[in-house]
Amino acid sequence: MTSSDRRPASGGLVWFDEPAPPRRTEQLSRERIVSAAMDMADREAAGEFTMRALATGLGVRSPMALYRYVGSKDGLLDLMSDQVYGQLTVARGEGWRAALHTMGSTGWDAVQRHPWFARLAFSRPPLGPNALDLYESALTELDPLGLDAATRMRCVETVLGQVFGSGLALLEERTMRARVGLHTDDELEKAVEPYLERVAAAGRHPHFIRWVTDPGRHAPGPQPFDQVLEWVLDGLATVVARGGSAPA
Missing domain, CATH: 1.10.357.10 (Tetracycline Repressor, domain 2)
Incomplete structure (x- = not known):
């Protein structure tokens, strides 16, 4: 959610022509990445996080490993948002x-x-x-x-x-x-x-x-x-x- 994140994709919606995410591993899956990103955003007052911090939290060396599952930072935000819509x-x-x-x-x-x-x-x-x-x-x-x-x-x-x-x-x-x-x-x-x-x-x-x-002025009520x-x-x-x- 910060402009400093490098995005390998153009920022298009994850729903457009998205490739199937790779097979889940013990460490990574689309679901685990989205869940971890939501938890990280919940903990931060401004709701912001970096892909590098997320990768570190998930125990992987590079954010590039995450992009294989979510396409881009914007793609991850789309997935997070839709999770809450649910x-x-x-x-x-x-x-x-x-x-x-x-x-x-x-x-x-x-x-x-x-x-x-x-x-x-x-x-x-x-x-x-x-x-x-x-x-x-x-x-x-x-x-x-x-x-x-x-x-x-x-x-x-x-x-x-x-x-x-x-x-x-x-x-x-x-x-x-x-x-x-x-x-x-x-x-x-x-x-x-x-x-x-x-x-x-x-x-x-x-x-x-x-x-x-x-x-x-703060009396109990609805x-x-x-x-x-x-x-x-x-x-x-x-x-x-x-x-x-x-x-x-």
């Missing part, structure tokens, strides 16, 4: 809202386990088998609504966009916390206290300060993403109700 599910036979809700909630679970997935979802096309299965399942559940193809896909992409946008924010925050050494919310709040005191004294942002000083997902689905319900047509 963790998203769509409720079947319970209506469009349940279908999109399970897709969104399982997607949020997935990006919390693998924050780097959100970045790959924006940078690598979702053309792997798991991604295609996910889209097919979601579109199938929307089909009875009689919406046109573009509107059905926009409904799916609206929910996934919320998942990936929230996941990217999570990744960036995790990267920031690791960089500045503020790992908990308490540490972060203590660090910004002097600045917020100056903002309050200036008196220019009273509504923001009222929120900051409200002891109930998880933030769950609430946002419900808002998104409420909005899509208006699209469904008018048959996908634009408002007058």
Whole structure:
């Protein structure tokens, strides 16, 4: 995930004209490489790794041994991304809202386990088998609504966009916390206290300060993403109700 990696291939999608990977050995297989890369990305705050570090972790001398199984660094990223797409599910036979809700909630679970997935979802096309299965399942559940193809896909992409946008924010925050050494919310709040005191004294942002000083601002309730997902689905319900047509 860094530009310093040397790629023997052009960076094309692994799904395009990919040769069959070599026979698995005791040390290497496509599955083992993908699993090790995902574990390494999970451990790094920014979700980045180099092919050389991955090769070392797998006990091989050169990254070239890995390329025989995955084609290129981009090919490996495609395989990693599609592996996570396989963790998203769509409720079947319970209506469009349940279908999109399970897709969104399982997607949020997935990006919390693998924050780097959100970045790959924006940078690598979702053309792997798991991604295609996910889209097919979601579109199938929307089909009875009689919406046109573009509107059905926009409904799916609206929910996934919320998942990936929230996941990217999570990744960036995790990267920031690791960089500045503020790992908990308490540490972060203590660090910004002097600045917020100056903002309050200036008196220019009273509504923001009222929120900051409200002891109930973090009151127990639905998880933030769950609430946002419900808002998104409420909005899509208006699209469904008018048959996908634009408002007058």
